[in-house]
Amino acid sequence: MHKSCSLILICALFSCILAGCWDRSELNDLGITSATGIDWSEGRWIISYQVVVPSGMWSGTGGNGSSSQATIHVFSSEGKTIREAASNSNLEIPRQLYFAHTDLVVIGKAAAEHGLADLVETYLRSVEARESVVMAVTEQRASDILKLFVPLERIPGDAINKIMSKQEAISGYFSIVRLIDFARDLYSDSRTTGVPEVNLRGKRDAEAHSELTSQDFFKMTFSDSRLRLTGVSVFKDARRIGRLDLKESFGVSILSAEVKKSIVAVPCPSASSPNGFSSFRVEKNKDESDP
């Protein structure tokens, strides 16, 4: 009896250590973060969180998000280091931020040009943040991009992630770069890598901005401005040193055999239409390189 008692005690003890009662958190105490944004401004890091508002997604009695609440809210805070900025966010966010479901980290142009070594380090050291988060660079401020809705989807962070993975699978213009890939590439021989850019296209004035940040956006059937993947930012030693446009980055993708499937338009003049084009479907992409 002593034996079985002690066995049970040991089991209970181990489960204490393994699970940790301190990790316990109710779902309604979590601030589920769908995307993170990093900006650099006047020597300070600005970190922005796109936090999902669950009751905006699903109203209490069921029924799919018919309430007038926005589905996300963006919090921004700044500090001398990324960690400090993150820590300062506790001054204004009521819930415990939860990063396990964060799909996207958006990097502002200024931050990208300042260098991302700190960001990579923060991600690699932090227990909560996932290295598998997908990266995107923007020419605007990251915090502004996080505020914009994407048509059809209710969580913009998730939507941008979906756009990226869908185009990678179907069109192959850019390949997705996860933070861990980014870090790995930085320690490769070339010490360079490319990260897809996401930018607001179309009208970019204040009116368009307020249109895209309002929940009323879902009531419209058309909008002049929307988020779009526009190219690739090229990084060397974790610093943005330039960009490739769509055509160039597609070329890079094809050369590095990262295209799984795509459509290529080629000139195909004929008698009836001398400037005609035809499309090829790319089914296979192989390369051989000799360094």
Added chain:
Amino acid sequence: MKGHERFMLIELISRLFRQPKNGGKPDMSDTQPQEALFGVPLRIAVAAARTKMGDSIDFVIREIGRDDAGNPLAAVFYVDGLVDAGKVSGLLETLVQAAPNAAEVPPPPPTLRQMLQDRVHSGKTVAIPTEEAFYSAVLAGSAVVLVDGCREAFSVSVEGGDKRNVEEPSSQTVIRGSKEGFTETLSTNLTLLRRRLRTTQLRIEYRTIGRFTNTQIAIAYLEGIANPTVLTELRRRLDAIDIDGVLESGYLEEFIQDHSFTPFPTVLNTERPDSIAGHLLEGHCAVLLDGTPFALVLPVTFFKFFLSSEDYYQRYDIVTFIRGIRFLSFIVSLLLPSLYVAITTFQQEMLPTTLLISLAAQREGVPLPALLEALLMELTFEVIREAGVRMPRVIGPAISIVGALVLGQAAVQAGLVSGAMVIVVSFTAIANFVIPSISMSAAIRLIRFGLMFLAGFFGLFGILAGLVPLLIHLVSLTSFGIPYFLPVAPLSLANLKDVFVRAPWKAMRSRPELISVRNRTRQQAGKPNRKEKD
């Protein structure tokens, strides 16, 4: 648990429940003077019997014939209500006709017995040599004939009285299969069993247990197929029972089971004669008793509790699918609430993003932590369930309205409970009803609460820390010496044919290992059941 510690524990428990020194035995020798029934003038014997029965109004003594002094020559003793009135009047008529009038000498006992056997067409006539046998025969529903001056009485079986008809079993219904269920009468039940097993090898042994109830117990088995070690052990355990009364097979179950400190049943109960017959054919033994439609089957393994007798009547492929559903329901019923609690409070990473957000939205504004919410809802369901069993049938619809509307929908709308939790609890409850055995589903219900606590405090690791000792416990159980987890641990490939899948009947050529040891052949090999067509 070591031997001496177990002994100390038992000692402690028995000290707690220590009985008065005489063991509560009905001790009548002190209060009443012992008066003989046999070998005394009948007048005195009648008076003695009347005193012994305490002038009970249902104890009837009919005196027949008078001698010169007006003393009765013979008397019939029976208990009103236990006997069939028509049979008794037939017996009395016969006796009166045969009764010697004053002039004649009463016939000697062997003649009387022969006479009763010849003339009374109501079953067996047995000689009663002792006083104890006299009373037990009277109380068992026989009419006992005592003749003046005889050293022996005769019981004539005239059992009758009110009993329930054979009806469809209420606890184990099937779509296809026999609709007969056991009743409270042992003889009827044995008839139902005998009708299904018309063989000389079906053996039925009688026992009487219970000092006050004198309940008749029947052990049924197939000679040459049942495991003799199990039978010997069963007889030994039944004979060791000393109790004032046995009112239901549950009493016996607790006395004869191998392990008391377990929520899991190690003896199967059923009210279906076809189920008992099927088990006997596999080599199990059955215990039936008077006063309950529930018979016991032993030894049984854990997996037996998930099988239904209908499994053998339906097509094997369909049954295999249904068994899959049953084992899935078992897992759901045991684990769903604890998994929900563990994942939503500890391992949220395991949920897909949309599901997580949906669950989070439902929990928005719910005041209680998930563990308390789950416990509260589970307890509420247990209360509704218990109320549903106990309440009068007429109030039935009221409770379902209260249960479904007030506790389900209204609680969600009021924001006290999240909708997901209601779904989890209802699905768990429904999954629990899929398990064919009530005693097994009760065990699962009990363990579920323990696992919910572990999940609420330690997350998924807590569930594992609960499940591993549970499995260790299950594997350590035995039922009459047969391992409880039999076809899985120890592994028995032959028995696996009829656990998670049900092999086609043609493929089940042998009886299960260990359950049946002597004659394991069900079908002769090389003898096709039907000729293949060209």
